[in-house]
Every structure is written in structure tokens, then in C-alpha cells.
Amino acid sequence: METFTSPVILFFVLGALAAFLRSDLTIPEAIAKGMSLYLMAAIGLKGGVQVAEAGFSTELIAAAIAGLILSCAIPVVMFFTLTGFGRLDATNAAAVAAHYGSVSVVTFVTGTEVLTQMAMPSAGYMVAVLALMETPAIIVGLVLASRFGIHRANQDRTELLRETLLNGSVVLLTGAFVIGLIAGKEGFEPIAPVFEAGFRGILCLFLRDMCRIAARRLREARSLTGRLVFLAILFPVANGLIGVALGALIGLDVGSAAALGILAASASYIAVPAAMRLALPQADSGLYLTLSLAVTFPFNVIAGIPIYAWFAATIVTG
Amino acid sequence: METFTSPVILFFVLGALAAFLRSDLTIPEAIAKGMSLYLMAAIGLKGGVQVAEAGFSTELIAAAIAGLILSCAIPVVMFFTLTGFGRLDATNAAAVAAHYGSVSVVTFVTGTEVLTQMAMPSAGYMVAVLALMETPAIIVGLVLASRFGIHRANQDRTELLRETLLNGSVVLLTGAFVIGLIAGKEGFEPIAPVFEAGFRGILCLFLRDMCRIAARRLREARSLTGRLVFLAILFPVANGLIGVALGALIGLDVGSAAALGILAASASYIAVPAAMRLALPQADSGLYLTLSLAVTFPFNVIAGIPIYAWFAATIVTG
Amino acid sequence: METFTSPVILFFVLGALAAFLRSDLTIPEAIAKGMSLYLMAAIGLKGGVQVAEAGFSTELIAAAIAGLILSCAIPVVMFFTLTGFGRLDATNAAAVAAHYGSVSVVTFVTGTEVLTQMAMPSAGYMVAVLALMETPAIIVGLVLASRFGIHRANQDRTELLRETLLNGSVVLLTGAFVIGLIAGKEGFEPIAPVFEAGFRGILCLFLRDMCRIAARRLREARSLTGRLVFLAILFPVANGLIGVALGALIGLDVGSAAALGILAASASYIAVPAAMRLALPQADSGLYLTLSLAVTFPFNVIAGIPIYAWFAATIVTG
């Protein structure tokens, strides 16, 4: 309940409203990108500092392995559902599936904010899990595409691999995490004001804008079918609940289990679209961006996060 | 006196200096727009939180009605003065008049900062009055133009109405106000650092840049006449004093009466120019932007605000 | 040692890494420019407030004179070394020399951060010295070019002089310094959150990006020779040590002497390139930007600053 009076979520709703009313006050792209960089640097740092405080633990390793398994398994299951029930061709199905195996930084950040507000914060190492889960799904997606879809022999594989593994967001996130680890709490203090205080406010403005763009994308979408929209809501719920259950199984605390669910449920809209456009140019970018950004993302922020949090609170025994 | 050693105002003067010296260090447009969005979100939130604290009151309703009356009456009086003494044709006069009936967010924000520094803060609900006063003058201006100037029958009225009423700045301001109302003080706290602490600093930088652009516009202006510049200074003073008097009459506190004067005196340079360019494309956009942004805006910041504040302090009996 | 675990420097290293890995997450130009403006406004203000606190002193005047001498002498010595050992033609040598006589704001800011961390903060007036040292080298460079290189009689001198003396960064820096002086500590307090708290965080992000751009520039550079790279490392060291020694000689405290060394060692990459492109268009802009931004700047941040600080600590007797 409280979730819905939180300014973070209210700004998101304001964005949705503004978009559907076709109101035109948009955040300039440069600012949006700057805020996105800021969010990644900030959560990377915060996570690193927290791990520096708490030390490495078996939970960290368990969570990392669970995250990797999820990000490889999810695209495979989705691929066959999308080609079957979803009626997509193999190339498009592979591209969409890769998005859902990967993760969304903003969904994760919003989720951790909500979890903190519900007094069940997730552990700092979940940021490392987030970074780990960004790329494997891309490779799984490409393998699926080349096996079942168009196989392009003349692909420039090294270029693609570099683009994927050294994707800017992965490097920034990991780099900031490592900096947080090295600098620790004392090193972090002098720079904390920018990275901590500004956090939620920036998130508010960012969500407002994300939602506006998502809604615009939805209005302009063409290749969307009812079946696909249905899957773009069903899959986050299924993935999210499985993620939470897996988290509980491996003994994570309630907040971290919920965060693992949120990661599983979320779909990428930065790293994966860029990689897919390059590796599978024949796939319809309008389709995968709309499903991920305009259907799954708002669903997760509004309904998904509370569901996964509630499920975690129910099954994880304190 | 103190006003003039305030960094807010000093940065404004620095901007003026830089512009007249044709110094070239400009804030990138994306940043300027981002700061403008930030200011609107911040004052909306602050106002909403204050009203949530203080509760709704008869003053709020009285101020709202006074604001509406001012924003409808000012353009009518100005229109006839501009066509008469100002020697403008009806279309241009209507376009200019609409700007002065509407309001300037940055003038208002600068004014409230100055009032707070003078220990006569305005009430939180004045933000709601600000939002209310943004659009009516546009409609009044268009009615004047279609009655006395060029009447364009084939206008797409619904498009125009949507553009005007759902103008981005109105939606953001109102939305942030409502969010502040709902979230209240506790909800606001976690996001306060960005929206409160940054406030004055951002305002400094923004004023520096506004002033630079205003001065550049003035240097490049062509269709300006002495009579028009005279009116662009006379009207804010007259409107401002009338606004303060009206505020005193309806029983507002000294700060709020001054703020109502500032709103009446200020001229729009965001919402109205966009609407006029669309609805009255034949009007000279160089003219109305220069009068509003390059004459009235700096006049109000430097001289107007202290005058209205002083007048309010004089006539409102505590 | 501590220097290397400081997040400020770590982010710089992250930027270098990201660039050499050709990772693509770039800060939008508008944001980079905004941060640059912010840094200048912030250090200007801080310096002004500090001088307002401490009052004018003979050290201030001595430091200013020393700075001016350095910024005139350095280009002359460099010019003859560059035409001799460096094998550059006179025009290019003059253009490069001017860069090293001038200063780099970001190097200075990073240096003062490091000095503060080492408990030997520099005095507030060093910001004034920074502003003083920005332009004289440009004039020295142009005189050298017109005497020994191509002499262009039809130069528009007043335009050039205005561009140089009223260069945006000089105006902003000086303006903010004067505002800090006038407003003093009390006036600064309400705007401090933006200008103080954000400082180091912004510097982190900015260094990350600077370094990325420097590395990219290095990768793409064509006209670079081994001799020039050698000089671009030798000169900062020589200039830096001389600067520190001069500072010690005129009786500056240890932090300010180190800061004078940093100023002498640093090379401009904003004001001077713009002026040189205008005044000496035939000089190779790729060359001077690469030497200054891609060789000297990272060298100073990583190795130079600790060297000058250590030298200052050694020779200045407390």
C-alpha cells in the first residue's frame, strides 16, 4: 500500500499520465542518459561499499550462481514459448528471449528502494549479481537464433563479443562496484553526497521520463499482438516467482531473495537491444523494445515488485 | 540591499555581464532544459508538501480566484494599450498580451527565494496559483486575436486546446504539487536532498544562463520600438502593484500578497510562446520573446521583485 | 599511496580502462560540458569564500605574480625546445607552447582534492592565480608565432583579443570568485549544498569521462612522434618542480606551493585550443589537443600531482 504513496512511484504514474495525455515536456536525451549513468555508478558504488563492509560470503557465491542459471535458462524456455504460442519466427523469438534473460537496472533500483521502504533491504552483493546477469542471455539468444533461425556465417564474432562483454553499462556497473569495494566506507564518504543523497530524487525524475517514453512507444507500436502482450506480462510473473523461490532455496535473506526475483522478472532495454541490433539486424527492434520497455517494465514497477516482495516475505522464514 | 549580495542575484548579474561582453560559455541546451524541469518539479513538490502540512484554507481559494481574474483581465487591458499607444497590429498585440497574462516560473522561484530571505515567505499554495495562471491568458489572447485580428476558421481547435491545457510545464508543476500533497512531509524526506538542497544552486546557474540568453536576444532584436520597451517595463510594475493590492484586499499574508504581485507582473516565456507560435503563426515570435524574456524578465528580477515586496510589506498590516 | 584508493582517482582509472577496452558508455557532451561549468563555478565560489574569510594577504599577491611569470616564461622555453629537439615548425611549436603556459582547471581541482586528502590544503586565493594564468600564455604563443612562424597581417585582432580575454571559462571562474568574495560564508551557505556536496562526486564522473576521451584521442592520433610524447611528459615534471620551488621561495604554505606547481605543470585543453584554432588555424589541432589532453593530463593526474606534492612537502619548511 505504502508503495503507492511513495514519490518514486507517484512520479512514475505522473509520467504515464503525461504520456497518455500526449503532454510534451520531455527530459532532454542527454540528461536522461546522464541520469542513467549516474544511477549505475551510484548503485555500483553502494553495493561495493556494502560488500566491503560485510565481507565476501557463501550467499554471495550462491546468489551469483543462481543468477547465472536464471539468465541462461529463462531465454531457452521463452524462446520455445514465443515460437509456439507466441507465433514469432525463430529470429525474433531469440531476440525477445534474450531481453528477458538479461536484466533492467532501473527496475532493480526501483525494487531495492521499495524493499528498503518495506524494511526488507537486499544485500549489497545483489549489485554484483545484477552485473553478472546482464550479458549471458545475449549469448544464449544468439546461439538460439543461429541454430533455429537465420544463420549468418560471415558474422564478425570478435566485434560482437567485445560489444557484448564490454558493454558500457556492464563496465561502469562493475567498475563502480570494484571502486566501492576498494575505497570502502571511509573512501566513499567524501563523494557520498552526490551518489547517495541525489539517488531517490534522480530516480523519481528518471521514472517519470521512462514511463513517458514507454507509453509513447506503446501508442506508436505496430507489430504487437495480444498474445505477445500476454506473454510479456506472464513471463515476468513466472520468472519473478521462480527467482524468489530459488533465492529462498539457496538460503538468501528475504530482501535478497526478492531482489533475485526482481532481476529474473526484469527485461533489458539498454545492453540487449544494442547487441541484438548489431548481431540480429533482421529482428524487429520495434517489437523487442516495445515488449521490454513499454509492457514488462511498467508492469514490474507497478505490480510485479510488490508481488515478488510479498512472495519473498511469505516463503522466506526469517 | 541584502538582495544584491545574494549569490542568486549575483549570478544573474554575472550572466548579464558575460552576455554583454559576448563571452561564450553557454550552458548546453539540454542542461538548461533539465534545470528548468528540475525547478518546476522542485517547487511543485515543495508547495504540495506545504499545503499538506497546513491544510486547505479559504486563503487558498481566494488566491486562486484572484489569480484567475488577474490572468484574464491583464491581457485585455494590455491588448488595447498595445494596439493604441504601442502601435501594434491586433494579432501581435494579442500574442504579446497573452504572455503578460500568463506567468514565469523562474521569476516566481527567484521571487520566493528573495521573499524567504526577507523573512516574509509566501504560502505553499501559491504554487497552485502559479499553475492555475499559466494557461487562461492563452485563451483570452486567442479570443482577442480572432475577434480583432486575423480570424482563421480552419484552425484545428482540439489540437490547440490539448497543446495549451496539457502543456508539459503545467502537467509537471501540477503533478509534482499533487505528489507533494499525497506524499506529505514524511514521503518527501527521502527525496528531499535532490529537490531541496540543490534548489538555490541550480537557480544560480540557471539565472546566469537566462540572463545571457536574454541579453543576446536583446542585442539581436530588430522589431523592437522604444514604445514597446517602455510598455514592457510599465506593465509589470502596474500589474505587480495591482496584484499585491488584490492580495492584500483578499486577506493574504504579506509574503503571499507579494508573490501574487510577482505572478501578475511576470510574463511567460515557455508555455505561451509555444502556444502562440502554433495558434498565431503570423505573429512575430521575435517580438514577444524579446519583450518577455529580454526586457520584462530581467527587469522583474533586478528591480520588480524588491518593489512588489516592499509594497506588500507597506500595505499588508500584519 | 592513499591517493590510489581515492574514488576520484579510481574513477579516472576506470575511464582509462573503459577507453582502452573501447567500451562505449560515454557521458553525453551536454552533461560533460555542464559538469565542467559546474566545477568552475564551484571552485570559483569556494575560493572566493575562503579569501573573504582569510582576507587579502601578501602571499596572495606574491602567488599571483609568480603565476604570471610562470605562464609567460614556460611557453618561451618550450617553444625553442619544440622547434629544436621536438622538430616542430614554428607555428605548431607556438601553439603547443601556449597550451603548457596556460592551465587545466580539472588538473587543478583534482590536485586540490588530493592535497586536502594529504592534509596539506592549498589556500583559497590559488583559484585567483588559476584564473590569472589562463590567458597570458595565449598572447605569448601568438607573439612567438608571428615572430618566428607565419605572420598573418590581416588578422582581426580585436576579435581575437576579446575571444581570449573574455573566454567563457575565465569569466565564469573570475565571476564566481568575485561572487564568493562578496557573498562570504553566510551568503554561500544557502547555495552550498549544490556547490560543495556535489563536488567530488561530479569530479569522479568527469575524470572517468575525460580519461575515456583522452585515451580515444591517443588511439586515433596520427601526427604524434616519440620525441613529442617525451616532451609532453618531461615538461610538466620540469614546470611542476620549478613551480613548487618558486612557491617555496616566495613563502607560500606547503599546499599552495604544491598547487602552484600543479598549475605550472598542467596544460590547457579548453581556452587555449579554442583560441589557437581561431588565431593560428594552420596549426594542427589534433597535435596540441592530443599532447595536452591525452598525454600531459593523465600523466599529471596519475603521477605528476603526487610528485609535486611530495616535492612541496620536502622543501617547504612548515
Next chain:
Amino acid sequence: MAKTFSRKRIEVLVDMPLLSRIEKIAEVAGVKHFTILPTRGGGGTEGRWFDDRITGGAGTKVIFSAVTSEESADSMIKVLEPLLDEYGIVVYRSDVEVIRSGKF
């Protein structure tokens, strides 16, 4: 030489708030594909201008650019002609070659 088809490129320099009008006119004229390009400033009878976003786009110009058939370009020009002064737009067109005839 590569086989190409000749088409017209029509460009309209227009104030941001009026862009949607141009898009509608283009659609009616049969110009279904277009790209919007940014500008950074300019100069003319009304003086020098810059892309200042302070005014929220009211003072910004963009270029509507479309490669289309001669007929569509023609009918678009015919609708735009009476609006030239009122909208303060600048219109010109040029010849281009495209690779495939179908898409344009």
C-alpha cells in the same frame, strides 16, 4: 554504374511548435516517410538566432527532410506555398537517386 531511380528530396526548415502541422501536410500530400534533423542556429532577415531551449522549443528550428516522388513533392509544395510567410518556413527540394523504386 549502379542502377538507381531518381526522386526528390524536400526539406522544410520550421519552428518546433509548427512541426506537427508540416507532418500533417506531408501525410496528406502522400509523403509517408520522413526524418527530422536538428539545427544549432542561423541567420536571416530577423537576425541571428541560436538553439536556446530556455523557451522550451518555441525558439528552435528543425528540418523536416523527406525523399519522395516528384508528384508527392509537388503536391506538398503546393500546399506549403501559401503558408510560407505565415509559418516563416524555408522550403527547398533537390534531386536524389535511390536504389530501389518501391520504397519512396
Next chain:
Amino acid sequence: MAKTFSRKRIEVLVDMPLLSRIEKIAEVAGVKHFTILPTRGGGGTEGRWFDDRITGGAGTKVIFSAVTSEESADSMIKVLEPLLDEYGIVVYRSDVEVIRSGKF
């Protein structure tokens, strides 16, 4: 009249992530000089689009623009033709005059 030489200007509207591919194709075709122009949006068979950087450039288009010899333009077009659909690019070229023949 100033003496000029005629060349071709080739323009390719392409999604940001695919730009490096176009640059490689250009290099092979002998197009060594080019400039990249930004766009702000557009419209076509896939609907209206805007330059939203939320997606980190995956949804952004830029224009690869090069003035080059007819032969280079030709060989570039030949390589691009089979990729038109797959890459979703828009290609066109036009005649331009340059001042010096050597540089292009």
C-alpha cells in the same frame, strides 16, 4: 563562374549500433572521408520514432554522409543494396560540386 568538379554525396540513414558496419563498408568501397549527422526523429512504415536515449542508442538513427567520387559511391551502393532490408537503412545519393578534385 567558379571552377568546380562534380562528385557524389552519398547519405545513409542507419541505426546507431550498426554505424560501425557502414563505416567498414565505406572504407572497403574507398570512401575514406565522412561525417556523421544526428537526427531527432522521423516516421515511416514502422511508425513515428524519436531520439530517445533511454535505450542507449539502440533506438537512435544517425546519417552517414560522404562526398566522394562516382565510382566509390557506386561500389558502396552495390555492397549496401543486399543489406537494405536487413539493416533497415535508407540510402540515397545526389550530385554535388567540390572546389578541388584531389581531396574527394
Next chain:
Amino acid sequence: MAKTFSRKRIEVLVDMPLLSRIEKIAEVAGVKHFTILPTRGGGGTEGRWFDDRITGGAGTKVIFSAVTSEESADSMIKVLEPLLDEYGIVVYRSDVEVIRSGKF
């Protein structure tokens, strides 16, 4: 077919700090109307470049673009020709059609 008049479009790719020089040259040549377009990068004999604003515009290029009469374009080209190397500018022009002859 819509009645049009033929004019020249002249485009100059120039480093930001030198733009004011080009504007002055244009004015002298009788080119009174122009628009400035941004760029995002490019490649040539001096390597690949990007629009990095770190250097405050010293490393940024813009395009000066004007539709004008053949005579004005000619005289502008004549003034620019000796400056090509020194300024590092790229100049080309092309044919365009405009709707009204008066304005250009």
C-alpha cells in the same frame, strides 16, 4: 508541376571556433540567410573524430548551410578557396529548387 526557381545550396563543414569567420565571409559574399547544423563525428585523413565537448567546442565541427543565388555561392567559393587548407574546411555545393525567387 509546381513552379520553382533554381538556386545553389552551399555547405561548409568547419570547426566551431572558426564559424564566425565563415559567417563574415558569407556576409561579404552576399549570403545573408544561413542555418547551422550540428555534427556528431566523422573520419578523414586526420583520423576518426567525435563531438567531444570536453574541449569546449574546439574539437567540434558544424555545417554552415545556405541556399543562395549562383552568384553569391560563386563569390563565396572564391573567397573560401585559398583558405581551404588553412581552415581545414570542407566545402561543396549542390542544385536546389526554391518556391519563390525573391527570398534567396
